[in-house]
Structures are given as C-alpha cells and as structure tokens.
Amino acid sequence: MKTKRFLITLGITLFVLLGYNALIARLAVHSQRQQALTAVSHPPKNISVVFLGNSLMEAGGDPASFRAGWPTNQPAAPSLNLALGATSPVEHYLIWRRAITHELRPQWLVYGFLDDQLNAPTRGDWSDLVGNRALSYYDPERAAEFYAPGSTLKRWELVFTQHVPMLAERSSLWTKVERLRRQFSSIGLPPEKTNRFGRVDDFGPPGAPEIASFIDRCTAITETRAGFSAPINQIVQLAHEHNIRVLFVEMPMPQQHRAAFYAKPIWPRLRTHVRELASTAGVTYLNASDWVEDERQFADSMHLNPEGARVLSTRLAQMLAKLGQTGESITTNLAHNESPR
16 A cells, blocks of 8 residues: 555656656747757858857847948948857857857857956856856756866766756746746836846946955956966867957946946956957957947946947947958957047
8 A cells, every 4th residue: 555655656746747847848948048059050141240248249249230330342241149148158159169060150250258257267056057057058068078177977967957957947937937026026116127138227336346356356367367268268269270260359338337347457457468368369359348438328237228239230340341351460450449430
C-alpha cells in the first residue's frame, strides 16, 4: 500500500514538473533572446555594418537612420542591429558567433559599450544568468569557458540547465508575474513613465555608491593594466578572422552621467589605457559619449530615444562612409574625437 501511494505521488509530481517545464518552454519561445537568435540564424544578405552590444546599442543603433545618413554618391551600406538589452559581453560573443556561423559577413562590427565594460571581469553565477543572460544556456560549453575556464563542473552545470526549461528559462514566468504585480500595485496611482526597457525610474541617476564603485573599478584596471575581458577579445578575434573591421563606440550618455562618472580624474586615464589596448588589437576606438547633447533625446538616464538614435546613427554612417571612401586607418583620427559634424 505504501509503495502504491509513493508511486502515485511520484507520478503526480513528475506530471506537474513536466507540465511546468512545457509551460516555461512555451513562454520562452516569445522571449527577446529567442527572437534574437532566430533572427541571427536567418540574417539578411549583403549587410555592411552590424551593431552589437547591450540595451544602449539596441536603442541607439537605428538601421533606417544609418541608411539615411549614408552619402547618396556611395554604394549603399545596409546595417543590422544585433544588440540585446540586459546582456554581457559573453552573450554578445555568442550572438556574434552565431551570426558568423550563418554567413553574416559585414565590413564593420560596431560595438557599443558603457563605462568599464570592455575590461570588466565576466560573471556567470546562478543569480546572474537570468532574463536575456539566459542566452548563455543556449551555448553552454562556450559560455562555461568564459565563466570558469577549464572547469568541468561549470560546463556540466550549464549543459544540464540547458535541458531543463524551468531552470534555464526560470525568469520567463517571473517577468509576467512581475508585470502583473506592478499593474495591480499602480491601481489608483498616476501612471508611471515607461519606455521599451521598462520603468524610467529603474534607470535613475547614479548615487554615491555607484560612483564610488566606478572609481574603484577603473582604478583597479589602470593600476593593474588589465586587458580586455576574454569575450571582448574573442569578439575581436572572430571579426578579424573574417576580415571584418571593429569599431568600439563609447556610447552617448546624458550630461548627468558624464558629470558623475567621466568628469572624474580616473576616467581619462582609463580611456587612454583602453585606447592603447584597442590600437594594439587593431580596433578603432570612438568617443561618442557627448555626441547627443540634447537631454530631450534620451528616453531615461541611459538610453537614447528614437530622435537620439537618429543623431547617433546618422553620424556613424557619415564617419564610416568617409573611412570606406578614403580607405585610411582612423585610429589616430578618432583618438581625439575628430569626426564629421
């Protein structure tokens, strides 16, 4: 009798778990990361420029504005935005690798970054790999080499999680529940300002702890002369293997961010260090942090709105068109932020 009850209980438990896994897998099909990978697996033909990065480039790289900014007397240069919000360089590498695998061969890779992102250590703990960062579970063996090089345990952890949707896609249901919770909690209150990346208040101005952390991180990088992180190096290497030129873009930021972070004495030192690393790696560094001066062209304290994206993308088109026309090396030119206005 006890054995029968145990088997019945076990059967019900397995049924519930299988049903829950099926539900999570179905919900994840419509996630941003799934849609991004699907798009990368069927890239358009004849793309000349690819935008890559996190939400800053996702918001700022506008193919239509890039096309409009390209000189009419030159052959067209179609662009494609592969940037994905709430991701790290590890996920950017996985997206870029899949794009290359599916025969995407642009002339330029334009990689947008924020603050010390190019040198920041990679983190892939359980609490980190949620939301769009769950994309690491889609290529677990390569991701594991970034998070814990040579670790068999980490590799098997990611491989196992990949095959269990309720673990790999655990944030899919939570995201919907959180949206519902916010809707109920806002009943009777003035509507909160939102944009494509969520609540504007979630991207509030930097506080003292964030500024102190920024200074500490930048100081550590400059004092140790730290190089680019492993995924950044791999992004560059993969591009060079296919004769693709790489442009690192210090993304436009509001004046408040530049005053809080980039006006600190440590930032020019870090910028000089990163430029030297980029030059050694055969990468062009572009300081576009002050390209968008109108605060009304930002959707929040970090992201460009469509008008800001038009400004950035148009100027990028003008610059890359000039480079393609002259065929010159521009590392020195851009080191002093000399660019067409």
